[in-house]
Amino acid sequence: MKKTLFAVLLTSAFPFAWADINVGVSVSATGPAASLGIPEKNTIDLLPKTIAGEKINYIVLDDATDPTVATRNIKKFVAENKVDVVIGSTTVPNSLAMTPVAAENETPMISLAGGAAVVEPVDAKRAWVFKTAQNDAHMATAIVQHMSEKKMQTVAYIGFADAYGEGWYKEFAKVAELKQLKVVANERYQRNDTSVTGQILKILAAKPDAVLIGGAGTPAVLPQKTLKEKGYKGVIYQTHGVANNDFLRVGAKDVEGAILPVGPMVVATQLPADNPVKKSALDYVGRYEAAHGKGSVSSFGGHAWDAGVLLGATVPVALKKAKPGTPEFRKALRDALEGVRNLPAAHGIFNLSPQDHQGFDQRARVMAVIENGTWKLIK
Amino acid sequence: MDLQVFLLLGQDGIINGAIYALLALALVLVFAVTRVIFIPQGEFVAYGALTLAALQAGKIPGTIWLLVAMGVLTTLIEGARLAKARQLRRLPIFALTHIGLPVAGATLLWLVPPTNLPLAAMIVISMLIVVPLGPMLYRVAFQPLASAPVLVLLIVAVAVHLAMIGLGLLFFGAEGSRTSPFTEISFDIADAPVQGQTLLVVLSSAVLIAALYLFFERTLYGKALRATAMNRVGARLMGISASVAGRLTFTLAAAIGVFSGVLVAPITTIYYDSGFLIGLKGFVGAIIGGLVSYPVAALGALLVGLLESYSSFWASAFKEVIVFTLIIPVLLWRSLNARHIESDEE
Numbered sequence: 001m002k003k004t005l006f007a008v009l010l011t012s013a014f015p016f017a018w019a020d021i022n023v024g025v026s027v028s029a030t031g032p033a034a035s036l037g038i039p040e041k042n043t044i045d046l047l048p049k050t051i052a053g054e055k056i057n058y059i060v061l062d063d064a065t066d067p068t069v070a071t072r073n074i075k076k077f078v079a080e081n082k083v084d085v086v087i088g089s090t091t092v093p094n095s096l097a098m099t100p101v102a103a104e105n106e107t108p109m110i111s112l113a114g115g116a117a118v119v120e121p122v123d124a125k126r127a128w129v130f131k132t133a134q135n136d137a138h139m140a141t142a143i144v145q146h147m148s149e150k151k152m153q154t155v156a157y158i159g160f161a162d163a164y165g166e167g168w169y170k171e172f173a174k175v176a177e178l179k180q181l182k183v184v185a186n187e188r189y190q191r192n193d194t195s196v197t198g199q200i201l202k203i204l205a206a207k208p209d210a211v212l213i214g215g216a217g218t219p220a221v222l223p224q225k226t227l228k229e230k231g232y233k234g235v236i237y238q239t240h241g242v243a244n245n246d247f248l249r250v251g252a253k254d255v256e257g258a259i260l261p262v263g264p265m266v267v268a269t270q271l272p273a274d275n276p277v278k279k280s281a282l283d284y285v286g287r288y289e290a291a292h293g294k295g296s297v298s299s300f301g302g303h304a305w306d307a308g309v310l311l312g313a314t315v316p317v318a319l320k321k322a323k324p325g326t327p328e329f330r331k332a333l334r335d336a337l338e339g340v341r342n343l344p345a346a347h348g349i350f351n352l353s354p355q356d357h358q359g360f361d362q363r364a365r366v367m368a369v370i371e372n373g374t375w376k377l378i379k
Numbered sequence: 380m381d382l383q384v385f386l387l388l389g390q391d392g393i394i395n396g397a398i399y400a401l402l403a404l405a406l407v408l409v410f411a412v413t414r415v416i417f418i419p420q421g422e423f424v425a426y427g428a429l430t431l432a433a434l435q436a437g438k439i440p441g442t443i444w445l446l447v448a449m450g451v452l453t454t455l456i457e458g459a460r461l462a463k464a465r466q467l468r469r470l471p472i473f474a475l476t477h478i479g480l481p482v483a484g485a486t487l488l489w490l491v492p493p494t495n496l497p498l499a500a501m502i503v504i505s506m507l508i509v510v511p512l513g514p515m516l517y518r519v520a521f522q523p524l525a526s527a528p529v530l531v532l533l534i535v536a537v538a539v540h541l542a543m544i545g546l547g548l549l550f551f552g553a554e555g556s557r558t559s560p561f562t563e564i565s566f567d568i569a570d571a572p573v574q575g576q577t578l579l580v581v582l583s584s585a586v587l588i589a590a591l592y593l594f595f596e597r598t599l600y601g602k603a604l605r606a607t608a609m610n611r612v613g614a615r616l617m618g619i620s621a622s623v624a625g626r627l628t629f630t631l632a633a634a635i636g637v638f639s640g641v642l643v644a645p646i647t648t649i650y651y652d653s654g655f656l657i658g659l660k661g662f663v664g665a666i667i668g669g670l671v672s673y674p675v676a677a678l679g680a681l682l683v684g685l686l687e688s689y690s691s692f693w694a695s696a697f698k699e700v701i702v703f704t705l706i707i708p709v710l711l712w713r714s715l716n717a718r719h720i721e722s723d724e725e
Contacts, residue, residue, distance in 0.1 A: 032652075034553030161696050188696040192656050194398075194647040197391035198691030198698075201384050218555045218648050229574070230387075246554035250648050 020055040021315060021324045024077030026088035026098070027112070027304070031065030032191060035217045035246060037090045039288075039301035040112055044087070046287050047308035052316040054324065063089055067097035074098045078105045084324050085110065085333055087307045090300075092118060092163055095131070102128045106327055108334045110310060112303040114241070115167050119357035130337050130357045132306035134263060134347065134364050139240050140171040142261040142365050143212065146378075148179045150235070152209040156185035158199055158223050159214025168214035168239060184208050191219040200226040210234050216241030218250040225254040235259060240365075244298035248373055258370045259378070263347035265302045267368055270377040277363060280309070280344040302346040309345040310337060388688045394577045394646070395660075396684020397584035398424075398639050402661025403668065403680040404591060405635040410670045411608035412628040414529050415521055418536040421658020422543040423509060423636025425651055428644035429547070430637075431505040432556035437494040441550025442508050443485045449515040450477040456519060477515070484508070498561065502641050506634065513633025514626040521629075522622050540655070547651035555648035558641075580642045587638065588677065591631075600627060660687070660702065667709050679709075 025044050028037035044058050059081050063070040070089045077083040078101065085108045089095050092115035099118070102109035103125040111118045116135040119126055147155060157172060159165025165188055173183055184206040187199035200223060203211060211234060213223045220242045227236060238260040247255065264271055268281040284305045288297040314336035322328035340359065343350040348364025367378040402420055409417040426442055433440035454470075454477045461467050484507065493501060520539050524531060564575035595601040606614040607624040615621055636654075643649065643657075660683050667679025683702060690701040 030548060030553070034548065038553060158695075161698075189691070190656075190699060192650060192653050193691075193698075194643060194653070194657065195391050195395055195688065196691065198388055198688055198693075199695045201387055202692055202695075205384065218650075221557075221648055230572070244554075250555055250557050252557075 020057050021051070021085075022057045022059065022077075022081050022083040023311070024074065024081055024083040024086045024088075025058055025060040026063045026070055026073040026077070026086065026094070027060070028065040028090035028094065029062040033065040033090045033216075035244060036112075036300040037062070037065070039244070039298045040090060040304040042292060043284075043288065043301040043304035043308075046291060046305070048312060051312055052319055054315070054319065056311075056315075059083065063094055065091060065094065067093045070094035071097045071101060074101045074109070078107060082325055083107060084330055085311065087304065088112060092167070095129070099125050099129050106334075107330050108337060110307040110337075112300070112307065115163070116171075116358070117167070122355060122357055126357065128334060130310070130352065130359075132310065132345070132347070132358075133303045134240070134360050135358055136167055136171045136239075137175070138360060138362075138365055139261040140168065140175050142362075142367060143172070143237055143239075143259075144175045144179050144181060146259065146261075146367050147176075147181060147210055147237075152181065152235070154182045154184045154206070154208045155210045155212060156187070156203040156206055156208035157183055157212050157214060158185075158187040158189060158196070158203060159212075160216070160219070161188035161190055164216055164241065165214045172212060172214070189223065191215075193219075193222065196223050196226050197230075199223070200230055200232075203227075204230055204232060208234060210237060212237040212239075214239055217244065218242075218246050221247065221251040221255060224251065224258060228254055240299060243375070244300065245295060248370065251370075252373070255370050256372075260368060260370075261365045262368045262375065263299050263302060263364060264366050265297075265346045266299050267366060267375050267377040271366075275363075276344060277346075277348055281346045284346040299347075306345040306347055306350075309343065310340065310350065313340055313343050384692070388692055389685065390573065390577065392685035392688030393681065394580050394684070395687060396681035397581050398643055398657065399661045399664050399680035399683050400677040401584055401587060401635050401639045401680075402658055403664035403676040404588065404673055405632040406658075406662055406665040407668060407670055407673055407676045408604075408608075409628055409632045410665075412604055413517075413521060413525070413532075413625045415532045415536055416529070416662075416670075417632060418533075418540040418655075418658070419516070419543050420632060420636055420661065421654030421656070422540060422547065423513070423633050423654065424640040424643070424657050425547055425649055425654030426509045426512070426543070427505055427637030427640030428558065428649040428653075429551040429556055429640075429651065430509055431501055431641055431644055432558050432649070433551070434493050434496075434501045434504060435558055436556075437492055439485075439488050439492075440505075440508060441546075442512070443481070443488060445546060445550070446481040446508055446512060446515075447478070447485055449512055449519065450481045453477050453515045453518045456523075481511075498559075505641060506637050509637045510630060510633045513629040513631075513636075516633075517625050517629035522625060525621060525625065544652050544655070547654075551651045553651070555650040555653070556644075557648045558644040560645040576645055580646070583638075583642055587635070591673075604628060660684075663703065663706055666706055669713055 027040045029041045044060055061073045063073050074086055077086055087110050090112055092113045095111040095113045095118045109129050111131040112133055114133045114136055116137055119129055119131050157169055159168050185203045189196045213220050224236050236258050238258045240262050243262045243266050264277040265281040268285050271278040285297050317336040318329055318332035321332040338352055338354050340350050340352040348360040350359040352359035368375045369378055405420055406417055409415055430440040430442045454474050457473055458470050461470050520535055560576045561579055562575040565572055595605055603619045604624055663683050664680025665676045668676025687702050691698045
């Protein structure tokens with residue numbers, strides 16, 4: 001009895017006396033963003049269990065696509081698990097909600113969300129936040145570039161009636177204006193709407209050369225299906241938010257011909273051999289498909305993998321300066337993250353700096369078209 | 380906005396309205412007979428659609444396991460009641476229908492994967508899997524509370540709704556599904572293209588509504604349900620069992636829900652949580668009917684469909700706001716006009 005009591009006291013006094021590195025992971029494995037969060041959660045299981053000889057503990061919590069739960073999760077990570085770094089969350093609102101907690105406790109956080117607002121501008125709070133997913137602006141530029149190459153003049157936009165659709169519209173409208181592209185219609189719909197006929201009729205009345213659908217996952221099928229049904233003949237663009245197999249499954253022949261920017265990982269096998277991302281992208285695709293079956297890999301899991309890649313490169317650097325579990329280690333890790341140069345990952349090449357906490361360039365995106373029910377690289 | 384757009388929007392509104400109308404009728408029915416505001420009504424839409432989609436994809440739908448589990452649970456509860464009443468000899472038959480049949484069905488699905496069945500057969504199988512969940516749900520969740528206040532029943536309904544959403548995510552995954560359309564034909568009416576599928580939705584809804592009318596007017600069970608809705612105590616005195624009425628109501632509500640799901644599944648992508656919003660719009664229709672009048676509820680639901688369609692054209696970002704704001708003037712008008720009935724006092 002005495003012995004047990006002593007052991008309990010000992011362990012509670014030095015909860016992480018073995019200096020393992022604790023990584024708190026909060027992803028949206030349920031709720032509206034579940035189709036993004038589930039592959040991310042699956043990917044965490046594939047991340048290295050030791051880095052530079054140190055054991056890594058991943059503590060994975062689900063935030064149900066709810067910013068309140070995400071905040072609670074990161075508070076728990078900091079207070080109870082004494083984590084050295086946080087990975088998450090899946091969506092922009094959740095990541096923004098977690099940011100103040102990360103900054104307050106001086107814990108580096110690697111977000112998996114798309115919106116640039118998570119890391120831009122790098123101020124006192126965002127100094128602790130990094131992210132692995134391409135900024136929307138990266139992708140919007142790629143779309144506009146493709147449109148202007150094809151000599152299009154008018155374009156209509158239909159997107160989610162939430163932060164995703166709104167964010168995309170802002171980015172897209174900004175870039176489109178620079179390239180003399182006229183946005184002739186701007187419509188919104190809900191993720192779980194059963195009909196978008198009204199919006200589509202309005203878009204058709206504006207007679208655009210192309211339509212951009214600002215949606216993520218399978219809900220982005222509906223506008224394209226309705227456009228085809230009502231006889232639209234122009235080009236339809238989608239965003240990289242649809243790059244998973246469920247979109248192809250649900251969309252089937254209705255989404256044939258859609259053009260979209262994707263992370264190179266999605267079309268990894270089709271990349272030319274000299275593409276710098278090909279090797280690291282195939283590495284992840286191979287591991288994920290070995291664990292979850294052929295064709296199961298999706299773009300979103302890649303962001304979680306890339307968070308692991310960043311840790312793999314920075315933890316050894318930080319370990320030289322301090323012991324895990326200390327504020328010094330977290331600070332060293334943050335500084336090391338800012339110093340990452342030319343690090344190939346599944347989605348691109350990281351070049352982080354104190355001004356850029358995302359770190360991807362144009363190598364992190366390619367244009368693809370949906371052909372015969374699969375993604376095909378546009379050369 | 381020219382005439383063609385006007386017609387197309389009207390067509391779209393009527394299709395959605397037809398589905399909402401079916402759900403509104405089910406909601407009014409359940410409320411009238413059992414005083415339950417049946418929030419999980421929408422879940423039956425999603426379960427029906429996704430079960431059919433799973434069958435079409437050649438997978439065994441998770442709902443069959445739910446059916447088996449619910450069968451076991453129902454049998455346990457019923458067994459406890461029978462033991463108390465010293466009528467255990469009735470248990471074997473109950474167990475046979477509530478556990479035996481689902482297990483037999485699951486085994487059959489396991490042995491013969493339903494890939495190449497005709498569409499009609501798949502629809503029947505989906506109905507057979509999901510509809511029995513309705514009465515079982517009533518037996519497990521609502522029958523023990525049959526005389527509780529409306530508020531308690533509402534809270535239980537919300538709990539059932541949340542449980543069913545969670546189970547839906549477990550069974551069908553986060554992503555949605557769409558089933559193959561019943562028919563590919565399309566033709567023009569007044570220069571507006573009409574899909575055969577959409578016409579089918581409107582026709583089936585109309586037929587179902589007519590069938591419901593005949594059921595309530597012409598059959599003994601229908602009349603019994605109406606009697607229970609009008610006066611529960613009086614109906615009981617006339618020998619109509621409240622629990623049988625409840626189970627029958629839930630069977631009907633579940634059947635209407637699943638059927639609506641099967642109808643919309645080819646038109647739009649259905650997710651595990653899509654049902655709630657569809658059900659909620661049916662609920663707005665039911666509210667317009669004051670949760671008592673079937674024809675007004677159906678018309679109200681049609682109005683919701685049309686309003687949704689036209690507002691999506693003019694102000695797509697505010698569509699839901701406009702649809703749900705409709706409740707406020709309707710409630711005001713009803714509370715000023717309708718005579719107040721204390722339904723809780725018995």
